[in-house]
Amino acid sequence: MDTLGGPYRQVLFKLEDPEIPASNKPFEKTKYDNSANQFESQELLAPDTDSDADLKEDDSSTETVITLHDITMSLAKGELVGVCGSVGSGKTSIIQAILGMMVVEDGEIALNKDMNIAYVPQQAWIMNATVRDNILFGKEFDAEKYKKTVKACALLSDFEQLAAGDQTEIGERGINLSGGQKQRISLARAAYSDADLFLLDDPLSAVDAHVGQHLFTYCLKDLLKDKTVLFVTHQLQFLTDCDYILVMKDGQIAEEGTHNCLMGLSGGEYSNLIKTFHDSKEHTDDNEEQDLSTCEVDLESSKTSSKCFKKPEKVSLEIKPESIQDLQHKPGAGKLTTAEEVSHDTVKLSTLSGYLKAGGGVKAVLLVIGAIILYTGFQCFTNYWISHWIKAGSGGTYIEERVIFNDTQHTVLELSDRIVDNPNLHLYQAVYAGSLLLLLIAAYLNAHSYMAFCLTASTNLHDNVFKKTVACPMKFFDVTPSGQILNRFSKDTDEVDANLPFQSDLFFKGFTFVSSGLILMIYVTPYFLVASVPLFLVMFLIAKFSKPAFQISKRLENMTKSPLFSHIAASVQGLGTIKAYKKERTFFKSSMICKIETTWLSYCMTHL
Secondary structure, three states: OEEEOOOOOOOOOOOOOOOOOOOOOOEOOEEEEOOOOEEEEOEEEOOOOOOOOOOOOOOOOOOOOOOOOOEEEEOOOOOEEEEEEOOOOOHHHHHHHHOOOOEEEEOOEEEOOOOOEEEEOOOOOOOOOEHHHHHHOOOOOOHHHHHHHHHHOOOHHHHHHOOOHHHOEOOHHHOOOOHHHHHHHHHHHHHHOOOOEEEEEOOOOOOOHHHHHHHHHHHHHHHOOOOEEEEEOOOHHHHHHOOEEEEEEOOEEEEEEOHHHHHOOOOOHHHHHHHHHHHHHHHHHHHHHHHHHHHHHHHHHOHHHHOOOOOOOOOOOOOOHHHHHHOOOOOOOOOOOOOOOOOOOOOOHHHHHHHHHHOOHHHHHHHHHHHHHHHHHHHHHHHHHHHHHHHHOOOOOEEEEEEEEOOEEEEEEEEOOOHHHOOOHHHHHHHHHHHHHHHHHHHHHHHHHHHHHHHHHHHHHHHHHHHHHHOOOHHHHHHOOHHHHHHHHHHHHHHHHHHHHHHHHHHHHHHHHHHHHHHHHHHHOOOHHHHHHHHHHHHHHHHHHHHHHHHHHHHHHHHOHHHHHHHHHHHHHOHHHHHHOOOHHHHHHHHHHHHHHHHHHHHHHHOO
16 A cells, blocks of 8 residues: 555645636545545645636635545445535545545545556546547557447447548547547546546536436446446436435535435435436426427428428439548548658748848848948958058157167167057057947947847747737647647747847858958968868868758757647646556656657757
């Protein structure tokens, strides 16, 4: 037994989303006895995730609101236990407590490590994989067992409608499935897992009445007849067939027992719920009968007018063999999303032109180029002037030097080698100081115009992508993983915002510095031009053959981030299911680490 003992530190949960009111809810500590499937609960602290719960935000930062308290549950092996109660009574909280998803305030939780739990949440969690992979959920495929499971969960007719049957790929969050289909797949996943304990949180709420009856009869009562099932529901008609019933009220078990026993309690909570349920159902049936009567009257009154219409002739329908062939599953059928492909093309002129237009067009480009030329020109002039000043030296100035020879003092005129002796010293100093000042101004204009151009371009590109994404049809979001969209608005936008301006600035500075330096060197030493030709040829060949490799590795780095983002988003949404089925290690090792290794490898290739 793995026991979490001792009192836990109180933890408060606050939900900022206005649509999900915050609550600080303690729950119960749960103790599990594998021999009798018995749960004993004290108090736990965690939010009540019951979707129909009426939660109230606690304004106090220290006060604790109890969700579940003083609960003792006894679940016999092979027993179907129904849980019902009014809104916010804590039905879902019981399941969350058993799963260990609530923080213990007092008491302890004890669960058998070897016990397997299957969990069906209120909102079905579906992976971006095929229908079969969602049902198997890492289990080995057993054809006979699989067939019984999908039949009991009423999925055979759905498989016939899907493009590739159970091999049809499901989009993220099951976006191409109905709510009932997602719930039945989630229930089939639990049934196929062959777990010891089944926690079903209102699994029949998203399906039609006749489908719900089928699922209850053939799945819960037949397929899971030898399993321990905790069945939370607000559809009280199913409770009559449950072996045992728990009635929740204000975080406690108000009543418990069989259906007949609870109905025999005068003024009991369960009998009141059943009475209210039947009254509302009869009221709904009366309204439906009234609507049908109105339709019959309308049909009778329309018989006379319908006689004036010509009776339609019989229509023959011929089904051709080729039309039947079209219904067969074709290769690639059911494939919803397509993997991103790495483009091996170089950057197109249209891409460069689009970036320049986003930055402000021709005028902005000319302004940036002019600022770069101005900055480079002043820098070249500053270097040239300092070299000219040094070359001028003293300007041919002679200085007097006293020499004592044979005890006689002589005055000798010598050519000075000091710059400070130049008669035009102030002119050189003034010109150099002025060139430095102009160089600083040109550097500011260059940096300001260039950054303004890059920021304008990145902002316009982001706005254009956002507008086009919002205007896309819903099919685009069905077939495009969210990781790809997040990657476009995160990593790719960051490349345009930060990396592209920095790298292009280095390129332009390096290009202008090298070009100006070569021009000066060739001007001073013309023979350098002969020696520079082989050097230019070598550099050109290196750039030609290395450029495609760098482009592909950079695209590969950006592309491999999309599956990582999708995986993180999907895992966060299905944390409860992943934890219940003990698939944390599988999701982390086989999925997360694999995707990180791919991203890391592409990153190393880019930054070698």
